[in-house]
Amino acid sequence: MMQPYFYSVSEFIAMGEHGVFVWSCWAITVGMMLIFIIYSRRQRQALIKQLTIQQARQAQRAAKTPNPATKQSS
């Protein structure tokens, strides 16, 4: 179908003397976006973990108090 424009890998990396500009841009962009994606995932995982701990604590408290009239805030 289409031919790659560059004849060799070293030419591809060099980008005809503009390599440092092109690759620094791509590195910055991919790097920043990956960090952001990982950060967003970590945020969610930390929240789920925190809510799980909270739920476990509430369940413990409910199990300790034998009074069935105790209402949990919902």
Next chain:
Amino acid sequence: MPNLNNVSSPSLWQRIWQVFLTTVGTKEFFRIFAPWVKWLAILAGLCLLIGSVWGLAFAPPDYLQGNSYRIIFIHVPAASLAISIYFALAVLGVIYLVWKIKTASLVAQALAPMGFLLCVISLLTGSIWAKPTWGTYWVWDARLTSMLILAFLYAGVMALFAAFEHTANRGKAAAILSIVGAVNLPIIKYSVQWWNTLHQGSTFTLTAAPKMSADMWLPLLLMIIGSYLLVATLAIYRTNTLILYRDQGKAWVKEYVRGQNK
């Protein structure tokens, strides 16, 4: 039924509006959009991967700029999104302030950091591209200056979300700045027409054929589509995190957390 307080019963419109409001609640947003995340992510990844390889390795070089023009495949999607996301923040701000729909404020809060990041990326990649093309990393022309202002506006919106997070007026100041700052958007867009700027004019218009050959604008289009899909994915995902956090006392969230731990 005796109407003791003389309150008029809700009209049909009011009842329709009440029903509509229940469909845009946080729980509904979560339930409807959470399944989309995986598929949008896969689609985005494919578009970005194919677009990148195509643009970097297969597209021909520019007759003037040589291979440095390949930065366009990042710079244009990032700049386009930086502007579109701010526009979305303004629209969501209006929806939140006028109709008090909380979900709108949460989506805006999730989007703001992404818009800021993409604005910074477009400024950095533009600056790096400028060095071999214009001979300088920066010039105070209309397009560049207004994009820099946009970055500061984003930072302001993010700061306002954070500052009012634990107060009753959460999200309102950020919404106001989003709306007021939107005046910058037509300035950015038309800067290359109104003023004599160093930044080039538009390649794509709605009316004429693109001033770029197909073997260049096709990978560019793929990168633009892929980036918008990626932003949509992250917007839904991050909004849902905010929803889980804000509604953590509610039964459905507790049920969801239990489900996650099975």
